[in-house]
Amino acid sequence: GAVVSQHPSWVICKSGTSVKIECRSLDFQATTMFWYRQFPKQSLMLMATSNEGSKATYEQGVEKDKFLINHASLTLSTLTVTSAHPEDSSFYICSAPKTPSGEKLFFGSGTQLSVL
């Protein structure tokens, strides 16, 4: 099956620093990738939709300048948490629908971010 690789698996950073999370589709091209945030024992909250070659679409309430998304190629999307604060600590998951029909959504293994 299709594989989506997400790195790093976990990261600890100091408050005020920036953290970049990478999401790669290894065996298919992903024109669209989704970024989710998940709090403990809760559902996935869609943060933004990453579109290759164009600007990301952010969900209401998600700060664009805080969570920078870049989708520079058909296999790579990155999420950068800028000036991270403890409240940004969470589990972040990327996913990509496999084209052409996109009915199957494949997930990365997630990134646990802890901001001290």
Next chain:
Amino acid sequence: AQTVTQSQPEMSVQEAETVTLSCTYDTSESDYYLFWYKQPPSRQMILVIRQEAYKQQNATENRFSVNFQKAAKSFSLKISDSQLGDAAMYFCAYRSASNQFYFGTGTSLTVIP
């Protein structure tokens, strides 16, 4: 916007028994997909089963089957012969015609040996 509701935050089942997880959704679309995803303690999301709305036949994948009631907007997951490895969070998901995915709040399944 579409909504997905899972009314059972927690469920438990005896090993080798059968359990059914409930899911309802709200939509005005006629063409969509429904999914059940499993999230074990590793937190890797794993596709369990999917159903195309235009298909009347319920999807089946080995021990996993669904009861899809389109008119009632209901999509339940039945796990037969439950195994210890089935213990996980289960999320019901809806994919719209515009390729947006919506997830329910999840059901935590415990399998009792």
